[in-house]
Amino acid sequence: MRDVAVVSFAQSPCEAANRRDDMAGILLPVIREALGAVGVDRDDVDFFASGSHDFFEGRTFAYIESLDAVGAWPPVSESHVEMDAAWAFAEAWSWLQLGEGDIALVYGIGRGSLAADLDQVLPAQLDPYFLAPLRPHRDALAGLQAAAMIDAGLTSERDLAEIVVRSLSAATGNPYAQKSGHLGVDQVLDAPYVSTPLREHDVAPVGDAAAVVVLAAGDAARRLGDRQAWVRGLDHRMDTHYPGVRNLTRSESTRVAAARAAELAGFGASEVDIAELHTEYSHAEPLLASALGLERTVVNPSGGPLAGRPVTATGLVRIGEAARRILDGRAGRALAHATNGPALQHNLVCLMSGEAAA
Amino acid sequence: MREPASEPSVLREPASEPSVLREPASEPSAPTLPEPLTTMASPFRMDYTYVAGTGRSVFLRGLAEGRMLARRCPACAQVYLPPPEFCSRCLSRLDEPFELDGRGVISTFCVVSFPFPGQVHEPPYVVAHIQVEGSGTRLMHLVREVDPADVRIGMEVEPVWAGEDERENSLTSIRHYRPAGDEYA
Numbered sequence: 001m002r003d004v005a006v007v008s009f010a011q012s013p014c015e016a017a018n019r020r021d022d023m024a025g026i027l028l029p030v031i032r033e034a035l036g037a038v039g040v041d042r043d044d045v046d047f048f049a050s051g052s053h054d055f056f057e058g059r060t061f062a063y064i065e066s067l068d069a070v071g072a073w074p075p076v077s078e079s080h081v082e083m084d085a086a087w088a089f090a091e092a093w094s095w096l097q098l099g100e101g102d103i104a105l106v107y108g109i110g111r112g113s114l115a116a117d118l119d120q121v122l123p124a125q126l127d128p129y130f131l132a133p134l135r136p137h138r139d140a141l142a143g144l145q146a147a148a149m150i151d152a153g154l155t156s157e158r159d160l161a162e163i164v165v166r167s168l169s170a171a172t173g174n175p176y177a178q179k180s181g182h183l184g185v186d187q188v189l190d191a192p193y194v195s196t197p198l199r200e201h202d203v204a205p206v207g208d209a210a211a212v213v214v215l216a217a218g219d220a221a222r223r224l225g226d227r228q229a230w231v232r233g234l235d236h237r238m239d240t241h242y243p244g245v246r247n248l249t250r251s252e253s254t255r256v257a258a259a260r261a262a263e264l265a266g267f268g269a270s271e272v273d274i275a276e277l278h279t280e281y282s283h284a285e286p287l288l289a290s291a292l293g294l295e296r297t298v299v300n301p302s303g304g305p306l307a308g309r310p311v312t313a314t315g316l317v318r319i320g321e322a323a324r325r326i327l328d329g330r331a332g333r334a335l336a337h338a339t340n341g342p343a344l345q346h347n348l349v350c351l352m353s354g355e356a357a358a
Numbered sequence: 359m360r361e362p363a364s365e366p367s368v369l370r371e372p373a374s375e376p377s378v379l380r381e382p383a384s385e386p387s388a389p390t391l392p393e394p395l396t397t398m399a400s401p402f403r404m405d406y407t408y409v410a411g412t413g414r415s416v417f418l419r420g421l422a423e424g425r426m427l428a429r430r431c432p433a434c435a436q437v438y439l440p441p442p443e444f445c446s447r448c449l450s451r452l453d454e455p456f457e458l459d460g461r462g463v464i465s466t467f468c469v470v471s472f473p474f475p476g477q478v479h480e481p482p483y484v485v486a487h488i489q490v491e492g493s494g495t496r497l498m499h500l501v502r503e504v505d506p507a508d509v510r511i512g513m514e515v516e517p518v519w520a521g522e523d524e525r526e527n528s529l530t531s532i533r534h535y536r537p538a539g540d541e542y543a
């Protein structure tokens with residue numbers, strides 16, 4: 001494999017509703033910051049990859065507006081995924097593995113605030129025959145999963161409240177967080193249910209933000225900074241689309257993706273210092289920790305998505321936050337996880353290290 | 359956003375049973391295929407807020423005031439009409455808006471002669487790119503008050519504004535373009 005590293009990461013503050021900036025307006029300062037930090041000019045970027053979703057934008061091919069933040073003149077080499085931008089990161093990493101170029105810029109834009117009511121929109125992402133006509137609430141499938149986990153003795157409402165308290169407390173140190181604070185466990189347990197057993201703070205608050213990661217290969221990566229977060233292993237796997245077929249208390253797709261990523265990396269998820277997990281709900285943390293085999297790892301030191309979920313940028317933020325802790329020397333090895341689909345249907349695992357492969 | 363189609367043709371059953379799936383005639387107990395479902399109703403309604411952004415807002419607010427506002431890139435001197443917030447070539451923030459009178463020449467056009475559902479204008483009508491004097495980009499609009507057969511690339515045209523009380527934050531505040539210059543004066 002080619003040595004490929006994250007050399008820079010930038011993000012915009014997650015806002016509950018940004019009514020000032022269009023897509024390019026949110027993205028442009030973030031792209032400038034990410035490129036500026038490593039002295040890379042736009043003309044030096046060989047490949048641009050991005051992720052966003054028309055469901056959240058309310059129009060088709062909405063992402064093309066974001067090209068105004070990239071500058072598509074002269075024409076650029078570009079690709080877009082209609083999903084979380086962590087999968088754009090996977091594409092850029094593969095593209096660099098193929099030796100097509102040396103520097104790639106990955107951006108994610110997520111605007112969860114544009115739909116007047118996400119419950120009008122999100123059923124359209126479900127199976128149109130058996131699930132969408134039922135119009136379950138947007139958090140109903142997560143409620144099924146959390147209830148099954150509690151019934152199986154894998155977590156409890158109090159455990160979940162403790163995860164919320166820890167996450168929101170960690171987010172007080174994150175200037176990009178949409179929500180943060182020092183709450184008590186009982187305070188969290190006093191909040192109303194949204195979809196039992198999930199309460200208000202168990203559900204990640206949806207917002208608007210952009211994230212940008214710069215990837216570079218080999219000598220180009222070494223030239224751009226003193227430290228690099230080398231992507232040592234990456235894989236993503238998908239479960240079947242009908243949730244009733246799955247055992248919701250387990251994430252086989254996460255387990256398999258982690259095993260494959262570990263095979264590539266030469267170290268496993270249990271050997272990382274920190275893990276940033278794409279937890280759209282508090283119960284996802286024990287479920288993912290179990291599938292990944294995390295033990296004493298620090299989970300979501302940024303506060304994680306429970307402190308702000310800019311929809312399709314959320315997974316890329318996890319990769320960026322994990323990489324940032326290697327770049328600034330606070331971690332030697334880090335794991336980033338991203339998810340798409342209901343009840344953790346599709347999962348990506350990325351293992352990074354301050355040291356390139358031997 | 360997505361209205362349910364009244365007749366979802368893709369889900370219609372074939373007019374006759376597909377012959378390739380028939381059992382040989384010699385077998386009397388041939389199993390019959392299940393009757394495929396042809397329609398099921400599951401209508402969606404989705405409401406969104408669109409965020410125009412600062413650049414578009416400058417231009418759209420100008421239209422409500424009967425003004426065509428262009429902006430110049432300080433780095434490469436390109437003049438945009440309508441202007442975004444950032445130059446699409448060099449990504450610089452564009453300079454302060456300034457007004458153009460909107461007159462220009464047709465740089466290309468087509469005549470729409472095809473009727474379609476939801477059509478606003480009676481065909482045939484002319485859709486054109488107009489190179490507005492003082493702008494480096496082309497503005498799309500309708501050209502009317504002229505027989506489509508007489509429209510030419512290079513023809514001088516001018517905007518016809520909607521009445522003051524009809525103007526909105528929209529390009530429809532310009533009703534259309536029409537020939538300008540001596541030959542039509």
Ligand SMILES: [Zn+2]
Pocket residue numbers: 431432433434435436445446447448449450
């Ligand atoms: Zn320019």
